Amino acid sequence: MSNPDARVIAEVLEDAYGLPGALLERLPIGQVTVNYRARLGRRVLFVKHYQSGADLAAEQAAIGQSRLAGEHRVPVASVLPSIGGQDITQRGPVAVSVWEWRPGTVVQDGLNPVQQRAAGAVLGRLHNAFADHPAGRRPSTKLDKWMRPNVGRLEETIDKLLGIAGERAQQDTFDEEALRTLAERHAVLPRIPDLLAGLPPLTSQVLHGDYSAVNLLFDGDELTAVLDFLPPDPFLAAYELGRIAFDVRTVVLDEDWITSGTRLVAAYLETNPHLPTADVTACARAALLQLLTSLYGVKQHYLRPGLLQDDLDEFWLLRHAASMRLLERLDEVEAALTQVARHR
Missing domain, CATH: 3.90.1200.10 (Aminoglycoside phosphotransferase (APH), C-terminal lobe)
Structure with a gap:
């Protein structure tokens, strides 16, 4: 894993989430966060890496909104809390949230x-x-x-x-x-x-x-x-x-x-x-x-x-x-x- 950020994120997944051996693939999406697909055997997760200077309190509030919407039958991805129950985990300069992978893709050429x-x-x-x-x-x-x-x-x-x-x-x-x-x-x-x-x-x-x-x-x-x-x-x-x-x-x-x-x-x-x-x-x-x-x-x-x-x-x-x-x-x-x- 040549990307140093990816190496640190893999360590966070192991230490804070109990998810060792994650294979990270950076995804070509996102203008605010750097996003990864994490493969752990047959399990697939989505990882958001928040950029330096991100307002993590605001990001936490946004996760709360997603959770609330899900309670009202809006289809959302579920955030995976860390072992300590945190939605966002920070290790030094690296802050991440981890989500269950949802099937589907973004429609690029207009909705039918x-x-x-x-x-x-x-x-x-x-x-x-x-x-x-x-x-x-x-x-x-x-x-x-x-x-x-x-x-x-x-x-x-x-x-x-x-x-x-x-x-x-x-x-x-x-x-x-x-x-x-x-x-x-x-x-x-x-x-x-x-x-x-x-x-x-x-x-x-x-x-x-x-x-x-x-x-x-x-x-x-x-x-x-x-x-x-x-x-x-x-x-x-x-x-x-x-x-x-x-x-x-x-x-x-x-x-x-x-x-x-x-x-x-x-x-x-x-x-x-x-x-x-x-x-x-x-x-x-x-x-x-x-x-x-x-x-x-x-x-x-x-x-x-x-x-x-x-x-x-x-x-x-x-x-x-x-x-x-x-x-x-x-x-x-x-x-x-x-x-x-x-x-x-």
Whole structure:
């Protein structure tokens, strides 16, 4: 085992979990943690290695959210406590959590209709379960900032990124795409205030926090696990619903993406029928606003590359393309969502 971190993790598994002889394979997933598959004979486990500086208290709270969701029939992976009963074990600079391996894979090219209904129904069950979460009575740490994006700062950042990409002596394919997409994004920033003004009062509650396709495992059409919960912090239910209903892969790769999105929303309402119509109708707008005010991917490329920057580059291009389609057809999408809400 040439990776020194992997050697230390194997030692932690033996000493703290009573799991000797683990064979670790680093997985090409994760932007916040380094993840491994651990094989112990026929048993397979999933190991998260938290990076230096990680907020382990927040990570512990996130594990609590996963456990709570599981109690409400949301399919989740089970965390494996250490011999001492700890969900997260730290040995010097190395901190890990260990999880039972769940069957399934991440769908990379857009959910099919059965998977969309499954994703919607499970999210509805999750939101219903978390609606009365005690943390939901606290002020959101991010909602006020989200509702008042600094468009001027976004313009400045785009100008900076355009300058870096444009001044490269030898531009590669991504530089060319970045110059095009950043210019398009700059041009639509003035529309953000009107989009925000069109939002009605929306429901804020504790959510999954990152309910996206990359955090859903499917075994065929069966949703086998919802992964990577965030700590409890209230935010817009409409945003989390819109984000998965109008997942960027669906919007870009599915010609009938509006029907696909409303199909997922209809399944959501079967398990969470109490979400107000205003939240349902506004969910695509909320997802669009998040896309338009985020430079995730391209910002990392030029300022601070991530762990898997090639994936981030591709994700930026998908997110930008999806934002342009949503913006162009937003009136049509919201009309379709209103119909779904009325016929729940």
